Amino acid sequence: GQQVMQIPQYQHVQEGEDFTTYCNSSTTLSNIQWYKQRPGGHPVFLIQLVKSGEVKKQKRLTFQFGEAKKNSSLHITATQTTDVGTYFCAGTLRNFGNEKLTFGTGTRLTIIP
Amino acid sequence: NAGVTQTPKFQVLKTGQSMTLQCAQDMNHEYMSWYRQDPGMGLRLIHYSVGAGITDQGEVPNGYNVSRSTTEDFPLRLLSAAPSQTSVYFCASSYGTGSYTEAFFGQGTRLTVV
DSSP states (O other), rough: OSSSSEEEEEEEEEEEEEEEEEEEEOOOOEEEEEEEEEETOEEEEEEEEEEEEEEETTTTTTEEEOTTTSSEEEESSSGGGGGGGEEEEEEEEETSSSTEEOOOOEEEEEEEE | OOOOOEOOOOEEEEETTTTTEEEOOOOOOEEEEEEEEEEEEEEEEEEEEEEEEEEEOOSTTTTEEEESSSSBOOOEESSOGGGGGGGEEEEEEEESSTTOEEEEEOOOOEEEEE
């Protein structure tokens, strides 16, 4: 079954509202990456987190990696129409092979202008 | 740089037909991989390669073959297409071991099997 789950699957927000997507793994992760896929496009790398409890920021985006390295979150402050797309987390599952990047199920964000 | 190039962009196959999805990268990346994307399922790993001459199975390898004769190319073969293989296919490449560095994706191939 799916090793890495994301919630929610869909999120509709008014422009200017905040947005958060959560990523949960049944297995400890060695790292977590986040990707954004615009409608009709391909996934584009946003960031990687490696350390337990790590927090990184990119302008309005805040990424967190849980203390147990089994969960992560992406928070967008004051969403804009350019934030529309599907956000994926991806991680290397410990004990499942160092070369395999397992993607989450994704959260599709739509913005109501 | 072209990055990761996939061809074709769209393809319709009849059940039982075979075809090859092409993937080429010009970044001299050792690691290449194939994913399929289905609604609500995210991206699932089909096959991957850590270098020329080396391939391994991912999460959903059945019905697909790969080979890696050069660093640049990583074609995906569908042996006998089935409707369950209708999906969007993405090829990706990464520097180094793959899962610890940024993955660069191609534009995708939208495949429909009828």
